[in-house]
Amino acid sequence: MRRRMLPLLMFAALPLGGAMAPAMPEPPAERVVLSRDTEAQWVPFDLTPGNQIQFRMTVDGRPVTAILDTGFSLSVVSRRFASRAGLKVSGGGEGVGIGGTVAMGQINGRILAIGGLTRSGGRLGVLDLPGGATGNGATIDAVIGSDLLRRYALDIDFAAQRFRLLPSGRLPFAGQTAPLSMALRDQFYVSEMSIDGTRLRPMIVDTGDGATITMSDEAWKSVGGVKPTTTTTISYSIAGPVTSELTVLPAVRVGETMVREAEARIEPGRGFSAQMGAAGRIGLGYLQRYRVLLDPGAGRMVMAAGSDVDRPPLRSTSGLLLGFYSDRLRVLHVMRGSPAASAGWQAGDQICSVDGQPITANYASEPISTWSVADPGRIVRLGMCGGGERKLTLERFY
Template sequence: MNQPILRMALGALACLLLCTAAMAASPAATDEPEVPAAGTVRFADGRRNSGWLDFEFFREQRIFLPARVNGRDTMLLLDSGAEMSVLDSAFAESLGLARTRNVTAKGTGGTQDASFLPALNVEIGNLRLDGVAAAAVDLSGVSAMVGHALPVVLGNEVFAQATIEIDFAQRRIRFHDPASFRPPAGFRSLAATHGPEGIRRIPATLEGEGPLSFDFDLGNGSPVLVSAGHWRREGWLVGRRTAGAFGGGIGGMQEQRVTRVKSLELAGFRLRDLPATLLPAEVSNPGTSPAAGNLGLPVFRRFHLVVDYPRDRLLLRPAEDAARPFMHDRSGLYVLREDGALKVAYVVPESAAAQAGWQAGDLIETVNGTPVRALADPGAWRLGQAGTTVRLGMRDGSTRALVLADYL
């Protein structure tokens, strides 16, 4: 008998691409639809929300929260694009969790072995989630690409049961009981409809075309992923520059292409000049209508955001620094953390690194004189300003000077 396929938008965890954009819109008040009879969240001490909780905003691309899983302190990634929660296989084993059924996980990188786990108990501050469905997957490859430990990914269970308010400017988050939540003034509402595997889809206009349907994915560190069915249409790439990239997630990493899109508009707010990853193949279920793409956290980081799945909506209000330039890779090197070093996994052909002779497999042991082992984020230098010289100490004892530069 064939194993069932567990499709996971965690596969959208991809290359580190950010953008510079401008926004213009005036906020408007929203109506209050009724909350449907749905699952409820549980807060300690009879409270109706968690209060503000600080989070780690890793590279301004992903949200990591301190939590307890089955009584064990850990950090978890908050991911609206994960069909269900995921534990790294090694972390699941450390908790003594027996795997109950083998499945196949499918992401943008391909397929990978996985197993269902017994239901979990998750605590975030005074928020309690009992009976969380989860799977065990080897996340070591994704962790190496992201550049951060990845023991737990918390998926749709918390989004389905709580209204989640995220203040990116202050690096804080608040979980609300949906029945008692009332948004402050000045937010615009955006419909969040049901898509395949419980992933929500939102309408947006891409370069004046639309509205188109996009997956809403806070686990994706890229602004825009454009589906193969969209960018492969006749004429879409005409006049666009593209460059090589390397990304993926569940199922592995692969070579990709990136470009830039002129504009993206959602809820009446317009963003301009966004880097976009061109997905090499469709990853949606057969028989379902594919989305035009996937919108990641760098887009929503520009707002004070409320994720209100119980009312089938997002609420958006521009942050004060909404037009601030976003960082993006200027090194031309995609690196994986490996045995106390950074291993070059891919060299962008169009980059200065390629012209300087860098090759996949090169091993970096120091960055500007500091050992990779001692760096909390050993890949952050890739996102520096153009013209910055980075001195990289190699395993063979040599030192190479790499000048960061735009290549797209």
């Protein structure tokens, strides 16, 4: 059965990974060119169920499916693509991602084309990119990171689902601003934010992280005032699953912008953010409420608010985070303090029907798929794949 992951809080989110920290020799000389008509070279994209920017580009003229991820400091291609294209892969590297470290190879001298940008020479990492990382079953061939993007102004128009690369210093639209620079060990995009008057910095600006806000455990402890109730959630990356605390903050400020009811994850112990020397990450759940211009060369992030800037987050009322397997749902995580936890649900339980309706291949697009975030008080009948039925009364628990 083909595994598929579905959206955050309706189901589990899937940040694809984090920064790459390879132990490799210096790359060969590279040449990067922006075309004269780069302003017109918009790249269309889809937001995956895992909340990443998925688009098409070419590597050596071959069309590939890629993710736009400022949280990767080295762009990579998948081992599947390298093998299919007959590319020679050198080993000896290691990547640091959300969830741990992974082995990484390298290839040199490829030609990459994204909208108005063409790069020849240079280096690409080679990784096993998990097929379930986007949640839509798509095979991901590449992840484009800050090594290609940071020289330019990256204009992301979420309303029109397109992006483009412009010369640094261009200001194609007006909006609120926040500081932006390249910093930390792996030269991340970094900014800052504040919660109830507590200033947190540096915050990694990570277009590959589908969450709204992620904080290190230390940063969370530094936030003053009365803190909201927390529960638990699970996410997946190139290095495996990670369990984090989850809460909804009354308000978060990033520069001149403010988002009310912002969902936030708190990484346990020495999580990825802490390892990178950051207070946390600003993810796509925050950024996609705006049209965003990321221009570290000009020292700014510009954000023009969209129509749903203050939309409230989807809150689970079931406590079940689920994976979809074409004809069934599999419990991946039971959220602490939830109705499902009280009812004894466990990771690995499998559901084959909801309120008498069988799980089919079209489940994700059917109205019944929203049951796990439905109104409190609703009683849902869940048919178990091994036989029998269990009832679950939905509640608000965080």
